[in-house]
Amino acid sequence: MSKANIAFYWAASCGGCEIAVLDINEKILDVIEKANILMWPVAMDTKYEDLKKMKDKSIDVCFFNGAIRTSENEELAKILRKKSKLLVAFGSCAHEGCIPALANLFNKKLIFDRAYQETETTVNSENTLPLPSFEVKEGEIHIPEFYDTVKTLDQVVDVDYYIPGCPPTPNIVEEAFNKFLAGDLPPKGAVLAPVKALCDECPRKKKDKMIETIYRVYEKEADPEKCFLDQGIICMGPATRSGCGHQCIKGNMPCTGCFGKTPEVTDQGAKMISALASVLAVENELTLDEKKVEELVSKIKDPVGTFYRYSLASSFIKRKVIK
Numbered sequence: 001m002s003k004a005n006i007a008f009y010w011a012a013s014c015g016g017c018e019i020a021v022l023d024i025n026e027k028i029l030d031v032i033e034k035a036n037i038l039m040w041p042v043a044m045d046t047k048y049e050d051l052k053k054m055k056d057k058s059i060d061v062c063f064f065n066g067a068i069r070t071s072e073n074e075e076l077a078k079i080l081r082k083k084s085k086l087l088v089a090f091g092s093c094a095h096e097g098c099i100p101a102l103a104n105l106f107n108k109k110l111i112f113d114r115a116y117q118e119t120e121t122t123v124n125s126e127n128t129l130p131l132p133s134f135e136v137k138e139g140e141i142h143i144p145e146f147y148d149t150v151k152t153l154d155q156v157v158d159v160d161y162y163i164p165g166c167p168p169t170p171n172i173v174e175e176a177f178n179k180f181l182a183g184d185l186p187p188k189g190a191v192l193a194p195v196k197a198l199c200d201e202c203p204r205k206k207k208d209k210m211i212e213t214i215y216r217v218y219e220k221e222a223d224p225e226k227c228f229l230d231q232g233i234i235c236m237g238p239a240t241r242s243g244c245g246h247q248c249i250k251g252n253m254p255c256t257g258c259f260g261k262t263p264e265v266t267d268q269g270a271k272m273i274s275a276l277a278s279v280l281a282v283e284n285e286l287t288l289d290e291k292k293v294e295e296l297v298s299k300i301k302d303p304v305g306t307f308y309r310y311s312l313a314s315s316f317i318k319r320k321v322i323k
């Protein structure tokens, strides 16, 4: 049986998804036995020119991690789409924008002002900023253009499948590799993880009781047997797809939502806000005075980072409007 040709690529990514590939440990040897790896920037020195010379559709499956933040990310997404039979958004950044897309609360100018001028450790009296092209004595140099808005992979090219998680957990990665290498594929567009919400698999005792206030994780020692929400600690479990093996919950930390929304949910953050409103006393807003409601809501210190930490780019909101 001939080997499959596979490729890995990273765009606006932290590198964690590259490590997630190796987190399947010795199972990577089974992958190598069944597949030729044609491109993997973290491990191999494939040049962009080599990629451009490949015939269209010569890659059977390309696992693309990272969001689209620069012109280089977008150009490579388009080339890899052309060269690949199947393009897979691997990890939360490619799937939903993830942490890089929290930059959508700003724009390029605000980010450059902060990064190149305002940080406490920066000295930049000449106000030097990255330019997409500039002249040096050896000739003209081009660097990728930094975009105002971070996008998901499927906002720039057609995507066949999604592997969720920040990063995807070894069980999810291994199952996905097995499916691709065996040609045992679900319908196009599927997210390769269970459809249930994390709460449906969570072993903690849940009483759905009304809570009076919200605690940040460092403000209260959580009882490891009880549901975080019942204890007043925000846990994204009601709005998040299962499949991670509730690893954070086992470590006595609430879910932050990296597996993204479940199929019946259209907006993960909105779903969580609604779930939280139903356990917070704000549901009784007609009997609560405005000051009390404001006091409760003010306990959520970073609403976008709490409810849209991974999904801002793919949400209804997508970005902050900056005039």
Ligand code: SF4
Pocket (backbone or CB within 6 Å): 012, 013, 014, 015, 016, 017, 018, 065, 066, 091, 092, 093, 094, 098, 099, 165, 166, 167, 168
């Ligand atoms: S999904 Fe998470 S682990 Fe993967 S590249 Fe993005 S931030 Fe890193």
Ligand code: SF4
Pocket (backbone or CB within 6 Å): 198, 199, 200, 202, 203, 204, 206, 226, 227, 228, 229, 230, 235, 236, 237, 238, 249, 254, 255
């Ligand atoms: S909210 Fe969190 S802790 Fe509570 S049942 Fe759901 S996943 Fe478990």
